[in-house]
Amino acid sequence: MKHLLNLLAAVALLVWGTHLVRAGILRVFGANLRHVLARSLGNRFTAALSGIGVTALLQSSTATALIVSSFVGQGLITLPLALAVMLGADVGTSLMAVVFSFDLSWLSPLLIFLGVVLFISRPATNIGRFGRVLIGLGLMLLALRLISESTQIMVRSPVVQALLASINSERPLEILVGAGLALLSYSSLAIVLLVAALTATGVVAPDMALGLVLGANLGSGLLSVLTTARASVEVRHVPLGNLVFKLLGVAAAVPFIPLWLQYARPHLVNDAGGVVLFHLAFNIAMALLFLGFLRPVARLVLAVLPRPARNPVGSRPRHLDPSALATPSLAISCAAREALHQADIVETMLQGILTVIRTNDLRLAEELRKLDDTVDELYSAIKYYLTKISREALGEEESRRWTDIISFTINMEQIGDTIERILIDIEDKKIRKGRSFSDAGMAEIAELHARLIDNLRLGMSVFLNGSVRDAQRLLEEKARFRDLEHAYAATHLERLSGNTVQSIETSSLHIDLISELKRINSHICSIAYPILESAGALAPSRLRSDVLATVDSDASD
Template sequence: MTELLNLLAAIALLVWGTFIVRTGVLRMFGEDLRHVLARSMGSRPSALAAGLGVTMLLQSSTATCMLMASFVGRQLVPTSAALAVMLGADMGSSLMAVVFSFDLSWLSPLLIFVGVVMFISREKSAVGKFGRVLIGLGLITLALHLIMQSTHPLVASPVVRTLLTSLPKEVVPQLIVGALLAVMSYSSLAIVLLTATLAEQGLLTPTVALGLVLGANLGSGVLGVLTTLRGSVATRRLPVGNLLCKSAGCLVAMPLLPLFHDLLQDAAPTVAREVVLFHLGFNMALAVLLVGATTLLASWLERWLVEPPAPLAPARPQHLDPMALETPSLAISCAAREALHQADVVETMLRGIEPVLRHDDLELSQQLRKMDDTVDALYSAIKFYLTQISQEALSEREGRRWTDIVSFTINMEQIGDIIERVLQDIEDKKIRKKRRFSDAGMAEIVHLHQRLLQNLRLGMSVFLDGNVHDAQKLLEEKARFRALEHEYAASHIVRLQTNTPYSVETSSLHLDLISDLKRINSHICSIAYPILESAGALANTRLRTGAPVASASAMPKVQDAQRQG
């Protein structure tokens, strides 16, 4: 029983080591990996090389598949090029299996010691992140050594020998077992290395080991499909295509396993080496034979997996890709795109205020008010998505962007709430009571409304590119809008004094409207604060030099007034 627990613990350590390496590399090179993959789509050989190199870093072809599926889903790369990257990714994973098949037990203590020292001394820096990768590599080599040690007592156990020799001799059940193990461990590399070790210890016959390796390759494809089930149709195309490639390769290789065993027996000095060389040869053959067919396969996938037409105003998140959470820089980009989607819905609501006012369109007003539920739902989804991004994995610049997105979505959610109340007031105080504004009053509100739309579009631009000049321009609009509010409120009072009929009827609504539009503008202008603060372009106070200073108890109120005024 103890020997079995030791073996299970060693297998768990192997899986954990590959996970640490994968997450460490993504945290260290996440954005650079995206750029490398994006630049490598010019030709099929370069796409193969990019997939091979990135997967050797990540220690997981599944992680590469998730990364590329996100790119395909966001239409950053074509499906055909992504399929070529995946063929290279499978070669990269199999190459690492060959490397780890050598006796690297002497290297494990060195990697773990150096990695821990680097990680503890410089945890937040690139050095610390690289130390994390070294720890993972050390754990992988240590786990392989522990697996070999744990299997020695098991070899002598009659029960274990009977259990393993009872594995079916047919290839199809071996494929199923190998695939299930790969899915359960979330790592085909770990299963291939485990199979090679068990075969070396005599617990598995070579042909059974080769069948399990085929199954591990198939399981890697199944794992990619399972992890993208909740993604968009475009996102699912790549994993499905990768699984089809692996399935085709398994169908061809299954009847030839005895022949492969005979050929590799002469080329490989040990059974373990035979297993990993078969794994490498299988993936190299797939890459050579299928790289030319990626365009045809991609065309077929795009005809078979068709994206349904998107609704005009989709209420559900469109860009919050759960697979991108493995790469913080990519996840931040997804959250920013979803925040702009939320702002688009807010802009639709804001734009609809004018036709509701002009035409007393009660039906349109009710439709626009319902859109506030969409704004709130998107805000909750973005907030939850951002909380799933590991803060320690973010660089300083990404951390600031994380904060900017939170601030932006809060402002959009509050603007949506204000617009909903404005529309409700218009329904109650104007449409249902059949009142109308004076021509001058309507012109003032329309002017403020149009200026507000311009400021919202400028605010979205500032959020998108962080241009300091545009941020300054947006903040200047706050003072201009405040001056217009005072001017139009005074004009309205003058009309009341002259007993203009329509002005008297709609006085309360008119004053509330210009006040609410000013509040909306304040939230829009708040988008500029983080950008200007990062650039050091904000003054400490708006008070004139020599002006009376408020008492300590009043200072919070003054600061609040500065923000809201």
């Protein structure tokens, strides 16, 4: 029993080390990895190469699948190119298995020591997070040595030998066991390394080991499908296509296992190396074979899992992908995408105000007011999603972006509430009472409305790109809008003094309306403050220094 517990602890340590490496790489290089992938998707070959490189760092094809799936869900890349990345990702994982198959146990103490020193000395920095990566690598190497030592004792047990013999009798059972282990450990790499270690000590026969390796590959495909099961249809296409490749690849590879054992095994140094090399050969063969069948498999995936019909403007797409929460930089991107969708709905509401004023369309007014419920729901969903992102895992830039998204969605939610109030006033004070604005008053409202639309679009651009120049332009528009509001309020009073009937009837509504439009503009311009503050472009006080000096002198007198 003691030896079994030692083996289970060593396997758990291997899985945990793999998790530390994957999480650490994502936290330190997550945004850069996404940029590398995004820039390397010109054709299927560069896409596959980028998949190899990124997955070699992450040591997890599942993590790469989540990143690439989000690209497809956001419409940034096509499904065939995403499938090419996944073929490369599987090769990247198998390359890391080959590296870890060498006897690197002497590195384990050094990596753990350096990692602990870096993590403890600077835990909240990228250096500290890189220390966690070193700790994970050290634990993986330590775990492989412990597995080898534990299995050398366990292999002598008659019970263990009988159990392994029963599994060895059926190829489908070997594949099923390998897939199950990959699902349980959340890592096909860990299982391949485990099988190699068990083969080196004689616990697992070479023939059985190759079946378990095929099962581990199949398990990694199933794991991606299960991880994205609750995501949008577009996101689920990539894992499903990758699973199709693995199913076809495993089915095609089974007949070649005897040939591998007959012709390749005699030329290998040891059976453990043969396991990882078979794993590498299998994934390279899959990549070379299926790179020519990306489009047919993509069509098959779309037939099995068709895209839903396009939703109306008010409906909410599923940009808040739960599976992306494991990758903070990716989750931040998903939240920003959803925030822009919220702003799109606000823009639809804002554009509709002028139509309601001009046409007295009560039905349109009601539809626009209902959109405010969608804006509120989006605000709640985005806020809840952001709270589930680990703030400790965010770098300084990502943490600032987290705050920007919260601020942006709050402003959009308040604009939606203001538009709803405006529509209620228009219904009660204008449409139902059969009143209308004067031509001059209507022209003023139309002018302010047009400026609001332009400012909202500029605000969305500032939020998306973080341009300091555009943020400054947005604040300049705030001053212009304030001046216009004051000027139009004055001209309205002049029309009242001229006893213009239409102006008298709609006076209260007119003043309230331009005041509410100014309030909306203030919320839009608030988008610029976080950008300017982070760039150091905001003064400590917006009060003029000469006015403050005058006040101080008066107080002293």
